[in-house]
Amino acid sequence: MALKTPYVKLANGYECPILGLGTWKSKPGEVVQAVKDAIDIGYRHIDCAFVYGNEPEVGEAISAKIAEGVVKREDLFITSKLWNTFHRPDLVRGALLKTLQNLKLDYLDLYLIHWPQAYKEEGELFPADADGKIQFSDVDYLDTWRALEPLAREGLARSLGLSNFNSKQVERVLQAASVKPVVNQVECHPYLNQKRLQEFCEARGIKLTAYSPLGSPDRPWAKPGEPQLMDDPKLQTLAARLGKTVAQILIRYQIERGIIVIPKSVTRSRILSNYQVLDFALAPEDVTLIDSFHCNGRLVPMTASLGHKYHPFENDEF
Numbered sequence: 001m002a003l004k005t006p007y008v009k010l011a012n013g014y015e016c017p018i019l020g021l022g023t024w025k026s027k028p029g030e031v032v033q034a035v036k037d038a039i040d041i042g043y044r045h046i047d048c049a050f051v052y053g054n055e056p057e058v059g060e061a062i063s064a065k066i067a068e069g070v071v072k073r074e075d076l077f078i079t080s081k082l083w084n085t086f087h088r089p090d091l092v093r094g095a096l097l098k099t100l101q102n103l104k105l106d107y108l109d110l111y112l113i114h115w116p117q118a119y120k121e122e123g124e125l126f127p128a129d130a131d132g133k134i135q136f137s138d139v140d141y142l143d144t145w146r147a148l149e150p151l152a153r154e155g156l157a158r159s160l161g162l163s164n165f166n167s168k169q170v171e172r173v174l175q176a177a178s179v180k181p182v183v184n185q186v187e188c189h190p191y192l193n194q195k196r197l198q199e200f201c202e203a204r205g206i207k208l209t210a211y212s213p214l215g216s217p218d219r220p221w222a223k224p225g226e227p228q229l230m231d232d233p234k235l236q237t238l239a240a241r242l243g244k245t246v247a248q249i250l251i252r253y254q255i256e257r258g259i260i261v262i263p264k265s266v267t268r269s270r271i272l273s274n275y276q277v278l279d280f281a282l283a284p285e286d287v288t289l290i291d292s293f294h295c296n297g298r299l300v301p302m303t304a305s306l307g308h309k310y311h312p313f314e315n316d317e318f
């Protein structure tokens, strides 16, 4: 019998399982089985996004597990994200309805603005000019947020949140919002531990979700031979001392900090071992040790939209 995932209580009262399955780069042909395996193993939280191009297959797996009676819809916590080309207020509702149709759901548990910066609307998801440069849109993410609020009130998304927003951008949303964001999903792992952003967000009722918690070794822009987080000798020594895998240490590190964590895998044995982190704890001195590995090592810098006035990582400290 799988251990039940602990939940994080969100500021609006909803509960989010602290451990979920990521689905970026999970090919449509692999993700159906991965999500089915995850649900069988005990995962109740799946992280999706329109831009991942696999929502229909994630939805197929969810529907199959509900039809089999393994889970009920209300047992699951399903997140998805509004892509950058749909920030214009008149496009927001259609984008959410499309995601719901893809996932075969009538509500999301959490809908995030994927990035603060908007791209040129109604074309390619990465609209590039003849030189390959992404074409920006100047839609203000506050206008996008205001278009999301009625959709939450209607029940199409139980909670709303942000992703890749820096502290100033979070504050700007909070000042304008009538439905408050309850989550900010950001890159987070020992090389970029987001301590300051976590303190900032939690003081304002916003939980962090850690993306790329294992260092995203399959990120498309990783260079051959580039050192990988999971190969770090200090983490390997710690994992060996505790009799765990490095991935388990990295996942448990976030759980110890009260941060929601969404490792991705399409490999059943890894989906299983990544879930086997609920029956041990890291000592406070081990958490402090891992904290000390921070080196501002950002792996998902979104260089394609550098120069956008709302790029979150260019001008502000955190």
Ligand SMILES: NC(=O)C1=CN([C@@H]2O[C@H](COP(=O)(O)OP(=O)(O)OC[C@H]3O[C@@H](n4cnc5c(N)ncnc54)[C@H](OP(=O)(O)O)[C@@H]3O)[C@@H](O)[C@H]2O)C=CC1
Pocket (backbone or CB within 6 Å): 021, 022, 023, 024, 025, 047, 048, 114, 163, 164, 185, 186, 210, 211, 212, 213, 214, 215, 216, 217, 218, 219, 230, 245, 247, 248, 262, 263, 264, 265, 266, 267, 270, 271, 273, 274, 300
């Ligand atoms: N909001 C945002 O902008 C972003 C959100 N995300 C979300 O966060 C999720 C996780 O981040 P992601 O960047 O995918 O990377 P992760 O840090 O989760 O790493 C995923 C990689 O690690 C491998 N892996 C998984 N488990 C193990 C293990 N136990 N041992 C060894 N290797 C393992 C996977 O391989 P394999 O699958 O082959 O088993 C895959 O190559 C995403 O999938 C997505 O849902 C990610 C980036 C940006």
Ligand SMILES: CC(=O)C(C)=O
Pocket (backbone or CB within 6 Å): 024, 049, 114, 300
């Ligand atoms: C993976 C992802 O969510 C990005 C790059 O936006």
